[in-house]
Amino acid sequence: MTDTEGGARTSSMTLFEMLTGHMAAQTVHVAAELNLPDKLAAGARTVAELAEQTGTHPPSLLRLLRAMTSLGLTAETAEGEYELTELGSPLRADAPDSLRSFALLNLREEGWRSWGELLHSVRTGDPAFHKVYGMKVFEYTAAHPAVGEAFNEAMAENTRRAARAVAVEYDFSRFGTLVDVGGNDGTLLAGVLAAHPGLKGILLDTPTGCEGAEATLTAAGVAGRCQAVAGDFFTAVPGGGDAYLLKAVIHDWDDEHCVRILRSVRAAIPPGGTLLLVEPVIPTGPGRAPTVRMVTSDLNMLLYTGGKERTDEEFRALLGKASFELTDISEPIRPLDSRVLTARPV
Numbered sequence: 604m605t606d607t608e609g610g611a612r613t614s615s616m617t618l619f620e621m622l623t624g625h626m627a628a629q630t631v632h633v634a635a636e637l638n639l640p641d642k643l644a645a646g647a648r649t650v651a652e653l654a655e656q657t658g659t660h661p662p663s664l665l666r667l668l669r670a671m672t673s674l675g676l677t678a679e680t681a682e683g684e685y686e687l688t689e690l691g692s693p694l695r696a697d698a699p700d701s702l703r704s705f706a707l708l709n710l711r712e713e714g715w716r717s718w719g720e721l722l723h724s725v726r727t728g729d730p731a732f733h734k735v736y737g738m739k740v741f742e743y744t745a746a747h748p749a750v751g752e753a754f755n756e757a758m759a760e761n762t763r764r765a766a767r768a769v770a771v772e773y774d775f776s777r778f779g780t781l782v783d784v785g786g787n788d789g790t791l792l793a794g795v796l797a798a799h800p801g802l803k804g805i806l807l808d809t810p811t812g813c814e815g816a817e818a819t820l821t822a823a824g825v826a827g828r829c830q831a832v833a834g835d836f837f838t839a840v841p842g843g844g845d846a847y848l849l850k851a852v853i854h855d856w857d858d859e860h861c862v863r864i865l866r867s868v869r870a871a872i873p874p875g876g877t878l879l880l881v882e883p884v885i886p887t888g889p890g891r892a893p894t895v896r897m898v899t900s901d902l903n904m905l906l907y908t909g910g911k912e913r914t915d916e917e918f919r920a921l922l923g924k925a926s927f928e929l930t931d932i933s934e935p936i937r938p939l940d941s942r943v944l945t946a947r948p949v
C-alpha cells in the first residue's frame with residue numbers, strides 16, 4: 604500500500620498497515636485455497652469465469668480480487684478481468700520458489716486460532732495451541748491426517764528451497780553415513796544424498812512425519828543408499844551414522860525436551876562423530892536485530908510447541924548439557940536465515 608498524508612509517510616499509516624496485516628494474510632491464504640494463482644497462470648480471467656471455476660459468489664470474489672490487486676498480487680486488465688502479477692506468481696503450485704503450501708498451512712484454522720491467543724502465551728509462557736485444541740501439536744497432526752499432510756507439504760516446500768543450498772554449502776563428502784533426525788518426508792536428505800554420491804543415509808521420524816519419505820527418496824534416485832525408520836527421538840535414534848543432522852527440530856522444543864533429544868543422539872553417535880544442527884541463530888547486542896523470519900518463527904514456536912529460536916550462547920549451553928561441544932557456526936544458508944551449527948561429542 605502506498606497511501607501517504609500530504610506526501611509524507613506517517614507513523615500512523617505504518618501502524619495502520621500493521622493493524623490490518625490479518626486482512627492481507629487471510630487474503631493471500633484464501634487466494635491460495637481457491638487456487639486463484641494457478642487458475643490465472645495461463646493468462647487473464649474474468650470474475651465470472653473464476654467464480655464459475657471456484658464455486659464462489661461472483662460479487663464477493665470481485666472484492667477479494669480487488670484486495671489482491673491492492674496488495675499487488677493481481678492486476679486488473681479490463682473491467683472485471685484480472686491477471687497474476689510477478690509478486691503473486693510464487694503462490695502458484697508449480698513456481699520454483701513456491702510458497703503455496705506455506706500460504707495454505709500458515710493461515711488455516713489452527714494457525715488463525717492459535718495466533719488469536721498470543722496474549723495467553725505471552726502471559727503464561729504456555730503454547731496457545733494447547734489451550735485451543737487441548738493437545739500437543741504433533742499429537743494433533745497425528746490425529747488429523749489432512750493437517751499432518753499440509754504440515755509435511757509446507758515443511759517440504761520450505762526445505763526444498765534450502766536443500767540445494769545446504770547440500771552445496773556444507774561439505775558432507777567427509778562423512779560415510781548421515782542420519783537425519785526428524786527428517787520428515789526426506790526432502791533434505793534426498794537433496795544431500797543426490798549431491799554426494801558416496802554418502803549413505805538413514806532418516807528417522809514419527810510414522811506420520813516420515814510418510815512419503817520412501818517416495819521422495821525413490822524419486823531422487825537415492826533409495827538404494829538410504830532407509831527411512833519410524834521411531835521416537837526421545838527414546839532412541841538409529842546407530843550407524845558418523846554424522847547426525849537435525850534441521851528445524853531443536854527450535855520445536857523447550858530446553859528440557861531438547862536435551863532429551865540430544866542425549867538420544869549422544870547415545871548413538873560414535874566417538875569422533877559429528878552433530879549438525881540447522882537452525883536460525885538469534886543475534887544479540889544493540890543494532891543486531893533478528894530478521895522478520897526469525898521472530899515470526901520464534902513466536903510460532905511459542906504458540907504451537909513451546910519451543911523457541913536461540914542465541915549462540917543458548918545453543919552452546921544446551922549442547923553442553925547433552926555432552927556435546929559447539930565447534931563451529933556457519934554463515935547463514937540462503938534463502939533461509941538458518942546456519943549450520945557443528946558440534947562434537949565430549
Ligand SMILES: C[S@@+](CC[C@H](N)C(=O)[O-])C[C@H]1O[C@@H](n2cnc3c(N)ncnc32)[C@H](O)[C@@H]1O
Pocket residue numbers: 741758759762784785786787788791807808809811812813834835836837849850851852855
Ligand atoms: C519442524 S519439522 C522439521 C522437519 C525437517 N527436518 C525439515 O527441516 O524439513 C520437525 C520434525 O520432527 C518430527 N518429530 C516430532 N516429534 C518427533 C519424535 N518424537 N520422534 C521423531 N521425530 C519427531 C516431526 O514429525 C517433523 O517432521
